[in-house]
Amino acid sequence: xxxxxxxxxxxxxxxxxxxxxxxxxxxxxxxxxxxxxxxxxxxxxxxxxxxxxxxxxxxxxxxxxxxxxxxxxxxxxxxxxxxxxxxxxxxxxxxxxxxxxxxxxxxxxxxxxxxxxxxxxxxxxxxxxxxxxxxxxxxxxxxxxxxxxxxxxxxxxxxxxxxxxxxxxxxxxxxxxxxxxxx
Numbered sequence: 001x002x003x004x005x006x007x008x009x010x011x012x013x014x015x016x017x018x019x020x021x022x023x024x025x026x027x028x029x030x031x032x033x034x035x036x037x038x039x040x041x042x043x044x045x046x047x048x049x050x051x052x053x054x055x056x057x058x059x060x061x062x063x064x065x066x067x068x069x070x071x072x073x074x075x076x077x078x079x080x081x082x083x084x085x086x087x088x089x090x091x092x093x094x095x096x097x098x099x100x101x102x103x104x105x106x107x108x109x110x111x112x113x114x115x116x117x118x119x120x121x122x123x124x125x126x127x128x129x130x131x132x133x134x135x136x137x138x139x140x141x142x143x144x145x146x147x148x149x150x151x152x153x154x155x156x157x158x159x160x161x162x163x164x165x166x167x168x169x170x171x172x173x174x175x176x177x178x179x180x181x182x183x
Contacts (some may be wrong), residue, residue, distance in 0.1 A: 050179075
């Protein structure tokens, strides 16, 4: 009988200890400042993630922009949203809407540009995934704190008036990732 009481007391003590640790953790979580005001969650100083609003677009590298546009229009009913040449990035690009989604078709102006080198190495196809965020500067700080290898440490002007920054594929399981904000 005495051993049963001792075990019950030990179980209550362990439960109280767990409750105390959970209580402290929850209090710690609620007291942590978050630069994105609810758009990020920090757990125990080691796990950070940024809550994207959604996928803004998929970037597809193409050898011939006009040919790619015709293909996307014919096969998927794509509608051109924007079209531009950006000399400093070495691309001609078009943003097309397909239903609620968006695809950015990018053609290199020269072989010695990031997209030109991508095409030479891998051929046409998926180039990047772009995630929309509300505050790009704060997102970059959160990503850097989480250990992501940033290609762009600060926002820069991207296509079609967006603020953009890229995250190295090594940080995202081999996928070049872009974070974008309307600015």
